[in-house]
Amino acid sequence: MARPKRKRRLFRRRKVCRFCADTSLSIDYKDPRTLRFFTTERGKIIPRRVSGNCAKHQRELTRAIKRARTIALMPYAATLRHY
Numbered sequence: 001m002a003r004p005k006r007k008r009r010l011f012r013r014r015k016v017c018r019f020c021a022d023t024s025l026s027i028d029y030k031d032p033r034t035l036r037f038f039t040t041e042r043g044k045i046i047p048r049r050v051s052g053n054c055a056k057h058q059r060e061l062t063r064a065i066k067r068a069r070t071i072a073l074m075p076y077a078a079t080l081r082h083y
Helices: 032-038 055-070
Strands: none
Touching (some): 032 055
């Protein structure tokens, strides 16, 4: 008789919002170096479930990235490179 297989639960560490944990960090559209951590190489904004931000800071972050794109501090899309 075959034993029923048990499903193992994987323990995943809860992601903590970087801006809630460290109050000295601020979201500023004039600082593309900080905003670059929250975009992909292609220029897309990383979703909240991946980055671990809380809803409030994700909204602020999205607004800052869009403002930085508008005044050309960040690209809308990555440049294509021929390999």
